[in-house]
Amino acid sequence: MDTKRRSNLGAGLVLILIGVAFLLAQLSPDWYEWIDPVDNWPMIIVGVGLLLLIMGLLSGVPAMAVPACIVGGVGGLLYWQNITNNYASWSYAWALIPGFVGVGVILSGLLGAGIKQSLREGLNLIKISLLMVAIFGSIFGARDFQEPVWPVLLISVGVLYLLQSIFRWT
Numbered sequence: 001m002d003t004k005r006r007s008n009l010g011a012g013l014v015l016i017l018i019g020v021a022f023l024l025a026q027l028s029p030d031w032y033e034w035i036d037p038v039d040n041w042p043m044i045i046v047g048v049g050l051l052l053l054i055m056g057l058l059s060g061v062p063a064m065a066v067p068a069c070i071v072g073g074v075g076g077l078l079y080w081q082n083i084t085n086n087y088a089s090w091s092y093a094w095a096l097i098p099g100f101v102g103v104g105v106i107l108s109g110l111l112g113a114g115i116k117q118s119l120r121e122g123l124n125l126i127k128i129s130l131l132m133v134a135i136f137g138s139i140f141g142a143r144d145f146q147e148p149v150w151p152v153l154l155i156s157v158g159v160l161y162l163l164q165s166i167f168r169w170t
Contacts, residue, residue, distance in 0.1 A: 014055065017051060017054070039082075041082070042078035042079035042081075043075070046072050047075075048071050049068045049070075049072025049073070049074075049075055050068070052071060053069075056068060062109075063112070065105075066101060066104030066105060069101065069104030070100045073097070073100030074097065077093055091140035092132075092136035092139070092140050095132035095137075096133055098126075098132070099130065102123065102124070103126065104122075105121050106119055106122035106123070109122070123160055127157050127160050130157045130160075
Protein backbone atom coordinates (compact mmCIF):
# COMPACT_ATOMS: atom_id res chain seq x y z
CA MET A 1 0.00 0.00 0.00
CA ASP A 2 1.44 3.36 -0.94
CA THR A 3 2.10 6.18 1.50
CA LYS A 4 -0.85 8.34 0.44
CA ARG A 5 -3.32 5.49 0.89
CA ARG A 6 -1.86 4.69 4.31
CA SER A 7 -2.10 8.29 5.47
CA ASN A 8 -5.69 8.52 4.18
CA LEU A 9 -6.51 5.28 5.97
CA GLY A 10 -5.04 6.61 9.21
CA ALA A 11 -6.77 9.98 8.91
CA GLY A 12 -10.09 8.30 8.14
CA LEU A 13 -9.71 6.00 11.12
CA VAL A 14 -8.93 8.88 13.47
CA LEU A 15 -11.97 10.84 12.27
CA ILE A 16 -14.22 7.80 12.66
CA LEU A 17 -13.00 7.10 16.20
CA ILE A 18 -13.38 10.74 17.25
CA GLY A 19 -16.87 10.76 15.76
CA VAL A 20 -17.75 7.55 17.65
CA ALA A 21 -16.51 9.13 20.90
CA PHE A 22 -18.67 12.23 20.34
CA LEU A 23 -21.66 10.07 19.43
CA LEU A 24 -21.22 7.98 22.58
CA ALA A 25 -20.97 11.17 24.63
CA GLN A 26 -24.34 12.32 23.25
CA LEU A 27 -26.10 8.97 23.50
CA SER A 28 -24.69 7.91 26.87
CA PRO A 29 -23.89 10.78 29.22
CA ASP A 30 -22.61 8.28 31.82
CA TRP A 31 -19.85 7.29 29.42
CA TYR A 32 -18.92 10.94 28.98
CA GLU A 33 -18.51 11.36 32.75
CA TRP A 34 -15.80 8.70 32.69
CA ILE A 35 -13.80 10.64 30.14
CA ASP A 36 -14.79 14.06 31.49
CA PRO A 37 -11.96 16.30 30.29
CA VAL A 38 -12.10 18.40 33.46
CA ASP A 39 -11.46 15.56 35.91
CA ASN A 40 -9.98 12.83 33.72
CA TRP A 41 -8.09 14.84 31.11
CA PRO A 42 -5.17 12.35 30.98
CA MET A 43 -7.52 9.79 29.42
CA ILE A 44 -7.42 11.94 26.28
CA ILE A 45 -3.66 11.33 26.12
CA VAL A 46 -4.17 7.60 26.66
CA GLY A 47 -6.73 7.69 23.83
CA VAL A 48 -4.22 9.39 21.52
CA GLY A 49 -1.76 6.59 22.29
CA LEU A 50 -4.41 4.03 21.46
CA LEU A 51 -5.18 5.84 18.20
CA LEU A 52 -1.50 5.79 17.26
CA LEU A 53 -1.39 2.05 17.85
CA ILE A 54 -4.52 1.43 15.79
CA MET A 55 -3.22 3.64 12.99
CA GLY A 56 0.04 1.70 12.98
CA LEU A 57 -1.77 -1.62 12.83
CA LEU A 58 -4.08 -0.59 10.03
CA SER A 59 -1.37 1.06 7.98
CA GLY A 60 0.99 -1.90 8.33
CA VAL A 61 3.62 -0.03 10.35
CA PRO A 62 4.16 -2.03 13.56
CA ALA A 63 6.90 0.39 14.65
CA MET A 64 4.08 2.85 15.51
CA ALA A 65 3.71 0.76 18.68
CA VAL A 66 6.73 2.60 20.13
CA PRO A 67 5.31 6.15 20.05
CA ALA A 68 1.88 4.72 20.94
CA CYS A 69 3.29 3.15 24.11
CA ILE A 70 5.17 6.32 25.01
CA VAL A 71 2.08 8.52 24.64
CA GLY A 72 -0.24 5.99 26.28
CA GLY A 73 2.21 5.34 29.12
CA VAL A 74 2.69 9.04 29.83
CA GLY A 75 -1.10 9.44 29.74
CA GLY A 76 -1.51 6.58 32.22
CA LEU A 77 1.14 8.10 34.46
CA LEU A 78 -0.59 11.50 34.29
CA TYR A 79 -3.89 9.80 35.10
CA TRP A 80 -2.37 8.21 38.21
CA GLN A 81 -0.83 11.53 39.25
CA ASN A 82 -4.13 13.31 38.66
CA ILE A 83 -6.19 10.94 40.84
CA THR A 84 -3.55 10.79 43.61
CA ASN A 85 -2.59 14.47 43.31
CA ASN A 86 1.05 13.38 43.47
CA TYR A 87 2.62 15.54 40.78
CA ALA A 88 5.86 15.67 42.75
CA SER A 89 6.48 12.11 41.59
CA TRP A 90 7.66 13.57 38.26
CA SER A 91 11.04 13.93 39.95
CA TYR A 92 11.51 10.20 39.36
CA ALA A 93 8.52 9.03 37.28
CA TRP A 94 10.09 10.39 34.09
CA ALA A 95 12.41 7.39 34.32
CA LEU A 96 9.47 5.18 33.29
CA ILE A 97 9.59 6.57 29.74
CA PRO A 98 12.44 4.25 28.60
CA GLY A 99 10.29 1.40 29.93
CA PHE A 100 7.37 2.60 27.81
CA VAL A 101 9.75 2.56 24.83
CA GLY A 102 10.74 -1.00 25.78
CA VAL A 103 7.12 -2.13 25.86
CA GLY A 104 6.62 -0.51 22.45
CA VAL A 105 9.70 -2.25 21.03
CA ILE A 106 8.44 -5.63 22.27
CA LEU A 107 4.95 -4.97 20.92
CA SER A 108 6.43 -3.84 17.61
CA GLY A 109 8.39 -7.07 17.39
CA LEU A 110 5.29 -9.13 18.15
CA LEU A 111 3.33 -7.32 15.45
CA GLY A 112 6.14 -7.36 12.88
CA ALA A 113 9.26 -9.40 12.49
CA GLY A 114 12.33 -9.93 14.61
CA ILE A 115 10.68 -10.88 17.90
CA LYS A 116 13.89 -12.22 19.44
CA GLN A 117 15.83 -8.98 18.95
CA SER A 118 12.81 -6.85 19.92
CA LEU A 119 12.33 -8.86 23.10
CA ARG A 120 15.99 -8.50 24.04
CA GLU A 121 16.08 -4.76 23.37
CA GLY A 122 12.70 -4.11 24.98
CA LEU A 123 13.53 -6.04 28.15
CA ASN A 124 16.84 -4.20 28.46
CA LEU A 125 15.02 -0.86 28.26
CA ILE A 126 12.46 -2.00 30.83
CA LYS A 127 15.24 -3.13 33.20
CA ILE A 128 17.06 0.18 32.82
CA SER A 129 13.83 2.07 33.40
CA LEU A 130 12.97 0.13 36.56
CA LEU A 131 16.46 0.63 37.94
CA MET A 132 16.33 4.36 37.22
CA VAL A 133 12.92 4.65 38.92
CA ALA A 134 14.29 2.81 41.94
CA ILE A 135 17.39 5.01 42.14
CA PHE A 136 15.71 8.36 41.52
CA GLY A 137 12.67 7.36 43.56
CA SER A 138 14.81 6.56 46.56
CA ILE A 139 16.60 9.90 46.20
CA PHE A 140 13.70 12.22 45.35
CA GLY A 141 10.58 10.34 46.37
CA ALA A 142 11.32 9.23 49.92
CA ARG A 143 7.64 9.33 50.89
CA ASP A 144 6.59 7.01 48.07
CA PHE A 145 9.42 4.59 48.63
CA GLN A 146 8.52 3.94 52.25
CA GLU A 147 5.81 1.74 50.80
CA PRO A 148 6.67 -1.63 49.20
CA VAL A 149 7.50 0.02 45.85
CA TRP A 150 11.27 -0.12 46.29
CA PRO A 151 11.50 -3.87 47.03
CA VAL A 152 8.96 -4.68 44.29
CA LEU A 153 11.06 -2.80 41.72
CA LEU A 154 14.20 -4.64 42.78
CA ILE A 155 12.39 -7.98 42.68
CA SER A 156 10.98 -7.15 39.21
CA VAL A 157 14.41 -6.35 37.80
CA GLY A 158 15.83 -9.49 39.40
CA VAL A 159 13.07 -11.62 37.86
CA LEU A 160 13.74 -10.09 34.44
CA TYR A 161 17.44 -10.94 34.72
CA LEU A 162 16.62 -14.45 35.94
CA LEU A 163 14.17 -15.12 33.10
CA GLN A 164 16.62 -13.72 30.60
CA SER A 165 19.34 -16.09 31.78
CA ILE A 166 17.07 -19.12 31.96
CA PHE A 167 15.36 -18.71 28.59
CA ARG A 168 18.35 -17.21 26.79
CA TRP A 169 16.34 -14.46 25.04
CA THR A 170 19.55 -12.58 24.40
